[in-house]
Amino acid sequence: MALVASVAVVAGCGTDVDDIAVGAGAGWPAAYHDGRNSGVTSVEGARRMALSWSRPVAGPVERPVSIGSEGQIFVTTRTASGCAILSFQMPTGRKRFCNPLGPNAISSPSVVDGMNNSYVGDDGAVNSFNYLGQPRWRTPVAGVPVSVQFTGDGRVLSVTQSGQIDVLSRQTGQREVPTLQLLGEADFLAYPDLTRPAAGDGLDDCLTGGPRCAVANIAAVDAASGRFYLTVWEPGRPMASVVALRYGDGVVARLWSAEVLVAGSGTSPAVSADGDTVYVGDNSNRLIALDSSDGRTRWVRQLGFTPRGALSVSADGLIIPAGDEGYLLAVRDKDETSQIVWERKDLELRGVPVQTGGGVGYTVAAIGDGLNLVTFDIANGDTIDSDVLPAAKGSTTGTSVSAQGQVVVATRIGEVFAFEPEK
Template identity: 45%
Template sequence: MRRALRSSAAALTAISALLLSGCGGDSGTENVFGAGGWPGMHSDARNSDTSTVAGARSLDFSWSRPIGGPTPTRATVAANGQIFLTSQAEQGCNLLSFQIESGRKRWCNRIGPGAAASSPVVDAVTNVYVGEEGAMTSFNEHGQLRWRTPVTGVPLAAQFTSDGKLLFITHLGQINVLDPQTGFKVAPSYDLIPPASYTQGMNVETVPNDLGLDQCFDGGSPCPVANSPALDLDSGRFVFTFWRPGAEQADLVAMRYTGGDKAKIEPDWSASTLPGGSASSPVLSADGKTVYGNDNAGHLWAVDAQSGALEWSHDLGYRPLGSPSVTADGLIVPAGGEKGRLSALRDRGDHAEVVWERRDLQHLGSPALAAGATGYTVVRDGDNGLALLTFDTTTGDTRDQDTLPGATGFTAGTSIGPNGEVLTPTLIGELFVLK
C-alpha cells in the first residue's frame, strides 16, 4: 500500500509538471539565467557575492518591512526587481515576494518549514526555485506552482549549469540535476551518503527529511552538506563542503556534471581542510583555478580547484559568519562576525596579502561588491544598532553610512538590485532596502 501511494504521488507530480511547466516563461535554456539582479544566494555560479552593476557611493534609506520570522538567507532579486525571501515564520507565509520600488507584497506562500534553509533562485523570466523538506519546488512570478519534485532532504541553494539545468545538493547529501521547465531529473540522483548511514537504526522510509537541518546554520556534523555549491560553468566542476558520517572535520569536495543525452554526476576530488566544519559556502575565482572557503576555526583557505591541494591558509582572527566576496580581478573581502574586522586580501599564490584593514569598525555582515570599486556591508551602529556601510574596495575608505532603523543583531548578507538598489535582511526578520 505504501509503495502504491508513493507511485501515485510521483505520477501526480509528473502530471503537474507537464501541465505547469510553461507557466511564467518560455522554454529553452537561454531563459534560465538571471540576467541582472541578484538571482541566487551568492549572486552567481561561482558564489562570488559580486554584481556587474555600477555601485552608488551615496545611498538613502527607502523602505523596510517585517518578514514574519527569522530570515537566515539573503534576498534574491530578479532582473525586473521582484524580490524573493524565505523565513522561519511558524505561521502564515514563509516564501514571500516583494516589489523593489515600493516594498509592496506581490504574493506569499506557505511551504514546508525547511524552506528557511533554502535560498530562492530565480531565472531570467522570474520563475523561482526553492527547496523544502523532501522536495524542490518551482513557482512562476505570480506565485503559482509550476512543479514539485521529491528528493531526500532539504535542497539548499541551487545553481544553473552551462546547459541550463538546475543543480542542487540537499543537506542530507543527495545531488540532483533537474530540467527547470518540467522538474524532471536529467541525470540519476547521486547520494553522497548511503541512506542507511544516517538513519540511526530507523527504517529508511521513515527518516524525516529535516533530520539535522537545525545544525546547518552552524555547519555542524549532523548536517552533512550545509552550504551552497560553487560551480565552474566551463568545466562542469562544482565544489561544496561535506561532513562525512563519523569524520572529525568537514571536507571540501569537488564533483563534475556532464550534460548531454547521458548526463551524469561523477566524483573529482576530496580534501580534508575544514577544522570544526564550515558554515559558509566555497567561492571560485573568476578563472576557475582556485577555491576559497572558511572553516569554523577562523581561517580562510585557498585550494587548487584542479587537484584539491592546499595553497595557503590565513588566520582572520575571528570566526566569519559567511563566505568571502571575490571580485573578478581577485580582491577578497571576508565576511564579518561577532568580532569581525572589515578587510581586503590578495591571493599571492602561497599566501594571502592584506591590502587594507579597518579596525575601527565591527564588521557584522556578508559584503556585496559592485562594479566601480564599491562595496556594501553591515556594521555595528552605536551600542546595538546596525548600519549599512558603503566603502571603497581599493582603500577600505568609508563613502557613506546609513543607519538601518530599528535593526539589531546580525544580517544574512547584502544583495544588489538591477538598478543599484542595496538590500539586506536581518536575522530576526526584517528587510531593508536602500537606493
C-alpha cells in the same frame, strides 16, 4: 478539484526549448549573486545611498534575498500562517505573493531565472513558481535543499543537507541525471527496519557547519568546466572536507575530496573567475585557497575570527570575508600565498560584504546600538557613506544589489530593508 487541475496544467506546460536566461545576469539571482558564489556584480555601485523602505516578513530569515532582473525580491522565512516564500516589488516593498511551503523552506536559498521564475526547496522537495507565485512544479528529494543553484547549461542543481544531489529541468522539474547520494545509499536489505530520517534532520547544525549537517552550504559552480564544489562533513570524520564534483555526460561524478576544514565549514565555497581556485573558510578562523584541479592547498590565512556565510571574490583576486564575529578586511590572492590589503578593525561586521562596479562595496556593520549599511571604498576600505537601518537588531543574512543599483538586506529576526542610490 479545479485548483488541482489548474496547477497540473501550469506544471505540465514546459517545452523542450529552453530560452530563459540564467546565471549571473542582471539583478541578484542567487544568494551570493552567481554560481561561483562570487558576491560581486558589475552593476555600478552608488557612493551615496538612502533608505527607500522597510517591512517585516512576520518570521525569521536565514538566507540572503534574491532579486530578479526587473527588481522583484524573493525571501524565504517561517511564519505562523505557513507563508514560507515571499516576493516584494522593489519600488514600494508591496507584497506580490506569499506562498505556503514546508516549515524548513527557511533553510533553503531561492534562485531566480531571467523570467522571474523562482526555485526553492522545502521539506522533501524542490519547488518552482512563476513571477506571480503560481506553482510550476514540485520534485521530491530526501532532505531539505540547503543549496539551490543553476548549472552551466541552465538546469537546477539541488543539494540537500543529507547529501542528495539532483540536476533538474527548469521547465518540468524532471531529473536530468541519476540522483547521487554523497554519503552512499542505505542498505535496506541488510537493515530492513531502517527508516529514513526526518527531512529537517541536522538542519540546526547547518548555520554553523556542525557535524550533524553533512552539507551545510551553497555549492559553488564553475559553469565553464561543469565542476561544482561543496563542503561535506561525513559521519565519523574528524573534520569536514571540500568536495569537487562534475556534472556532464549525463552523470554527476565525484572528482576529489580535501579534508581541510577544522571544526567544520564556516562559509560556502567560492570559485575564482578563472576557475583555477576554490576559496573557503572554516571554523578554526582560517581562509583557505585550494587548487580546483586536485584540491591541493595553495595557502592558508589565519583571520582571527570565524568567516561565516560567504566570501566576496573579485576577478583580480580581492577576497572580502563575512563573519558576524569579525571585522571588515580584504585579502589579496598572490597565487601560492596571500596578503592583507587593508583592514577595518573599528567596523564590526553584521552582514555580508559585496563588491560592485566603480570600486564600491557594501556591507552591514554594528555602529552604536544599531546597524548601518556601510558603503566603502574597495581599494582601501574607507567609509564612503553610512545609512541607518531604523530599529534593526542582531545581524543580516546577506547583501543583494539589483540591476538598478538598489541594495537590499534582511535581518535574521525578519525585516527587509531596501536602499536606493541618492539622486
